[in-house]
Amino acid sequence: MAEIGTDIQKAVDELNRGNVVAVPTETVYGLAGNAFDVTAVAKIFEVKRRPSFDPLIVHIASYDCLDSVVRRIPEPARILAQALWPGPLTLVLPKADEIPELVTSGLSTVAVRVPDHPLTAKLLATLSFPLACPSANPFGYISPTSAQHVADQLGEAINYILDGGSCKVGIESTIVGFEDGQAVIYRPGGVPVESIEHLIGKTSMKSMSDSPLAPGMLKSHYSPSKSLILGNISELLDQYGHEQVGVLSFSRYFEQLDHGYQIQLSPTGNLTEAAQNLFASLRKLDSMNIRYIFAETVPEQGLGIAINNRLKRAAGGNAQINVRKECS
Numbered sequence: 001m002a003e004i005g006t007d008i009q010k011a012v013d014e015l016n017r018g019n020v021v022a023v024p025t026e027t028v029y030g031l032a033g034n035a036f037d038v039t040a041v042a043k044i045f046e047v048k049r050r051p052s053f054d055p056l057i058v059h060i061a062s063y064d065c066l067d068s069v070v071r072r073i074p075e076p077a078r079i080l081a082q083a084l085w086p087g088p089l090t091l092v093l094p095k096a097d098e099i100p101e102l103v104t105s106g107l108s109t110v111a112v113r114v115p116d117h118p119l120t121a122k123l124l125a126t127l128s129f130p131l132a133c134p135s136a137n138p139f140g141y142i143s144p145t146s147a148q149h150v151a152d153q154l155g156e157a158i159n160y161i162l163d164g165g166s167c168k169v170g171i172e173s174t175i176v177g178f179e180d181g182q183a184v185i186y187r188p189g190g191v192p193v194e195s196i197e198h199l200i201g202k203t204s205m206k207s208m209s210d211s212p213l214a215p216g217m218l219k220s221h222y223s224p225s226k227s228l229i230l231g232n233i234s235e236l237l238d239q240y241g242h243e244q245v246g247v248l249s250f251s252r253y254f255e256q257l258d259h260g261y262q263i264q265l266s267p268t269g270n271l272t273e274a275a276q277n278l279f280a281s282l283r284k285l286d287s288m289n290i291r292y293i294f295a296e297t298v299p300e301q302g303l304g305i306a307i308n309n310r311l312k313r314a315a316g317g318n319a320q321i322n323v324r325k326e327c328s
């Protein structure tokens, strides 16, 4: 069983040995390995049971390290990185030869970011290599936002989990690429699209696809093992009844349902708080003795766009309403 602790040197030793360790970031916990070492990267895919067509995000210590993993930095990428790093922004840029193809699933681009967490920042500053670091969950399941979440699922497969407390953003990074000089949002996330557009102007959003070749845009993801149905919760309760049902609402409380079976993401209607609580709430509902999770979307603005994206993907084919077209 993995040891949970705050000993950076233990994490350094494991990583220098070519092993993988779980690390905290402001978004979700990551499963980290030496990004330059194909064997370490292969271990990440193995532990996560992640298909090799789904590329990893490379984590670096600071903007100054970007040259060691990418070939070229377009001007809008430089503007975004300098304004928003460290932070929940991932840039997709032409990859340097040193990055193994396994990291990028054969793509000529690499996804890279500087995480904003004091322990992992110190870890990256100590190491002589960047970290390939996808979320520390089994492929397709809900992302972990605490050390215990990681231990619950990957505890048998790794030796060490660096414990940095609960993730303060709670949702994965916003992924931005550049196609023909135009910024494209591949995944909405912890940096609101509005903040990105404020810095570099209009962006476009690439829609999710069932095609494994469209990296990271698989429709069904972040999924609990219970059936999650996304729609109007009152109508769903009327339609299906209350038996074996749990509810995940934005802020509303439903009188007709036992309070033990409902979670409000943010009772005060705050999207930052809702993002922080999203994955832990999904895990809690998933562990209850229920068959269905009824959930509703949150306001489609700021972090709400990323929250709705995760809810829709957690629902897989069970979405009864449409959230904004570009995010579907």
Ligand code: AMP
Binding pocket: 054, 055, 056, 057, 092, 104, 107, 109, 110, 111, 133, 134, 135, 172, 175, 177, 186, 187, 215, 216, 217
């Ligand atoms: P995770 O680290 O689990 O949040 O997943 C990383 C995600 O980053 C992948 O699923 C992809 O969506 C995205 N990604 C990584 N590399 C690339 C790339 N070269 N081009 C586009 N998206 C990428």
Ligand code: MG
Binding pocket: 134, 135, 143
């Ligand atoms: Mg992930």
